[in-house]
Amino acid sequence: MKLSTLVMAGLLSVISVAAFAEDGSDRARARWEAFQASQMEAHAEAGQKTLAAQTKYNGSSAADTIEQNQQPDI
Structure with a gap:
């Protein structure tokens, strides 16, 4: 094969x-943002389920549980 070819x-x-x-970076960025949003939603749902399970086990309200978690240890 010739060099010019x-x-x-x-x-x-x-x-x-x-x-x-062209526009490959924009598609990748959009996918990454969608992935981050879905992960945040999944973690929020898991946190709510955990809080609901804790309140059911402890027999206290969700506000009491949150208030207790926010108080510093002395």
């Missing part, structure tokens, strides 16, 4: 890859 094929390959990769 190889250079031309490489140049066309680089140009075509650049054309397909």
Whole structure:
């Protein structure tokens, strides 16, 4: 294969890859933000379930449990 043909094929390959990769970072950023939002929601739901289980076990209200957790240890 001639050097000029190889250079031309490489140049066309680089140009075509650049054309397909346009807006790739925006899609990746949108996926990452959606993933973070779903994780925050999942962790919030788990926290609520844990709090509900604790209040059921302790027999106290959720406000009392939160108030007790927020008081510093002396």
